[in-house]
Amino acid sequence: MTVPRQRTAGQLAAPAARPVEHNNAGRLLLRTLFWGGLALAVLPWWLGTKTGSVDTSADVLQAAGRVTGLIAGYLLLVQVILMSRLGSLERWIGARHLGLWHRELGGSVLVTILAHAALITVGYSYADNVGFTEELGTLLTEYSDMVTAFIAAGMLVLIGLLSIRALRRALPYELWYFLHLSAYLALLLGFAHQFSNGQELFRPGLGRYAWIGFYVATIAAVVLGRVVGPLSLNLRHRLRVADVVTEGPDMVSIYITGARLHGLDAQAGQFFRWRFLGRGLWWQAHPFSLSAAPNGRWLRLTVKTVGDHTQRLAAMAPGTRIFVEGPWGDFTASRRVKQRALLIAAGSGIAPIRALLEELPPGAIVIYRASAVHDLHLRHEIEHLAELRHARLWFVVGDRRAPGPRRLFTPGGMRELVPDIVERDVYLCGPDGLVEQSLHVLRRLRVPRSQVHLDPFEF
Ligand SMILES: Cc1cc2nc3c(=O)[nH]c(=O)nc-3n(C[C@H](O)[C@H](O)[C@H](O)COP(=O)(O)OP(=O)(O)OC[C@H]3O[C@@H](n4cnc5c(N)ncnc54)[C@H](O)[C@@H]3O)c2cc1C
Known part of the structure; x- marks a missing residue:
């Protein structure tokens, strides 16, 4: 496999300027969908609470506990969708904005989960006229799916706290990343209690159907963005390392070849998440930008060796297979x-x-x-x-x-x-x-x- 190392005038052909595109419309649409979805998520609570009786402090606390639970569940699903790596979402909004929104919403998820757990427990303890810990014991032992729900809440609070910048930076990136990924498990653990105990969801009706729809949309986004999209991209292009070229004492360029590169829908300035399937490398995927505009024959990354993984990349053998996800980014x-x-x-x-x-x-x-x-x-x-x-x-x-x-x-x-x-x-x-x-x-x-x-x- 040979890859040109000299960059000649021919390789640097000047492309025509692209038309200006704005994805502001996409952001507006997503915001509208977000608020519309939130309204739909709490609508059954609103209808039920209006027609029901909210007389005592216990009723008020329980109603507040139920609505914060619905909001927390909804925000959690939105968080998963924002990070689903769905290509169309990325093109609409841009990876940077998706990441920013995900980070901004994280605090609200944390607050609403804590508020939900506290308000429900205090509300029930008022109604049963018992202390907080006694009520907590009752909830855990006598209501179905509550143990897993409390574990899920604990996991999500921990994940939220670990996302505070200072704490996050103190952890090795991979450890932080795998802990963060456990949010999927938390979602699974918390799912059942919504439908078995949630007053708005346990019986058939608008609320239940809307929530089933939210879950189906979330699962579809994750499967398409994280499984189907990447698999079809990799089966189509079958990327491999062609050469690793030293650019300086702490910088290497990695040349990559593959099939049908002309059809790769990527632009200069975008990045992919690269999983090099070599020894000691395969279990990590790292983001790197293209350092040359796609030319249909090869791709190139230029990597600064700052840590373990990037140092291993510098010593990688040509021929190493690659599993890639992307392209992402609107730095184009x-x-x-x-x-x-x-x-x-x-x-x-x-x-x-x-x-x-x-x-x-x-x-x-x-x-x-x-x-x-x-x-x-x-x-x-x-x-x-x-x-x-x-x-x-x-x-x-x-x-x-x-x-x-x-x-x-x-x-x-x-x-x-x-x-x-x-x-x-x-x-x-x-x-x-x-x-x-x-x-x-x-x-x-x-x-x-x-x-x-x-x-x-x-x-
Ligand atoms: C969108 C994007 C594009 C990038 N493009 C380039 C590029 O073109 N060239 C380049 O040299 N560097 C690029 N980087 C930075 C590069 O991803 C990190 O330097 C690299 O992952 C460090 O890995 P390491 O294990 O060698 O170093 P470590 O010492 O383990 O990590 C150094 C820092 O890199 C970040 N990092 C580590 N692992 C990951 C990961 N899997 N995903 C995201 N961030 C991680 C963390 O902030 C960490 O503190 C880019 C980063 C992002 C987010």
């Missing part, structure tokens, strides 16, 4: 709203920026930030590409405390490098510090938020 040329673009990159962020340079219209400006010249990975390739694409290239090299680079990342310095910055889309990818500093400068220069595109290396 089709998201632009202006004719010209500014690209800002540092570290491994250069990978998607390098690919994007191929698909953006000519006239882009690239700011490539590095602390030393030897950290300017893919430098010659980018210079060559900049020439072909009539792009202007700025290497900003030096320690972050050095006065030169510091000044360039100020509103005045940035305006000197890019005088028409307000008239450009800005694509940003790099370490958190660079992204935050750049966003601050862009805000000060009043670059509209709709023109700023972020690649979320840190989900």
